Amino acid sequence: WHLEQCRLGKCRRLIITLPPRQLKSIFASVALPAFALGHDPTARIICVSYSSELSAKLARDSRAVMGSRWYRDIFPGTRLSRERNAELDFMTTQRGFRLATSVGGTLTGRGGNLIILDDPMKPEEALSEARRKSVTDWVDNTLYTRLDDKRTDVIIIVMQRLHIEDLVGHVLSKGDEWTVLNLPAICEIDERIRIDDEHYHLRKVGDLLHAEREPLHVLDAMKASMGAFNFAAQYQQ
Numbered sequence: 157w158h159l160e161q162c163r164l165g166k167c168r169r170l171i172i173t174l175p176p177r178q179l180k181s182i183f184a185s186v187a188l189p190a191f192a193l194g195h196d197p198t199a200r201i202i203c204v205s206y207s208s209e210l211s212a213k214l215a216r217d218s219r220a221v222m223g224s225r226w227y228r229d230i231f232p233g234t235r236l237s238r239e240r241n242a243e244l245d246f247m248t249t250q251r252g253f254r255l256a257t258s259v260g261g262t263l264t265g266r267g268g269n270l271i272i273l274d275d276p277m278k279p280e281e282a283l284s285e286a287r288r289k290s291v292t293d294w295v296d297n298t299l300y301t302r303l304d305d306k307r308t309d310v311i312i313i314v315m316q317r318l319h320i321e322d323l324v325g326h327v328l329s330k331g332d333e334w335t336v337l338n339l340p341a342i343c344e345i346d347e348r349i350r351i352d353d354e355h356y357h358l359r360k361v362g363d364l365l366h367a368e369r370e371p372l373h374v375l376d377a378m379k380a381s382m383g384a385f386n387f388a389a390q391y392q393q
Contacts, residue, residue: 163270171337198248201254237249243256283319341370
């Protein structure tokens with residue numbers, strides 16, 4: 157529902173934070189670009205991750221969705237163009253596109269109306285002040301300038317929290333208005349999470365994000381293995 161609000165232009169700035177291996181990249185970097193281009197084949201989408209290898213993998217997955225027969229049946233007005241159909245940069249016949257790059261990569265001459273930042277930093281780099289600053293400086297000075305219309309275009313950040321001064325901490329400290337969907341592995345406060353225009357999901361203290369796959373004893377073992385500091389960041393956000 158939150159991602160759909162962005163596609164509809166009702167939410168311009170969205171942060172989603174949740175633990176590793178919870179399908180955040182499938183939702184944000186694979187499905188959403190394909191879905192958005194299905195509804196609007198002129199959409200201009202830029203997807204960014206921490207490495208070129210990860211960016212390329214997510215781009216291949218999204219292109220595979222758009223090239224499937226079931227996708228073409230659902231969205232008959234959207235077709236991949238032979239004019240530009242590279243791994244990191246593919247275009248529709250109506251000149252919409254999904255461009256993939258990595259943090260620090262070149263975007264000269266390119267712009268978009270939907271920018272998706274998906275895991276912009278490796279967890280092992282989070283304690284490096286220089287690396288954190290490199291990421292935030294590139295986002296501030298390069299990525300933000302790539303929005304076609306800075307009044308209406310959309311930026312989505314999807315990641316696991318890594319440090320109080322990671323990218324999420326940085327953008328929230330600047331005072332901009334962001335919608336934040338925060339989903340810790342173990343719920344720490346009672347909250348209502350909107351799931352459509354009229355309904356909410358109620359999360360209570362102690363509720364697990366995905367108890368069938370990661371029950372409490374598994375999370376406790378993860379905490380013991382990775383340490384309380386890393387667990388508090390990556391799993392509890």
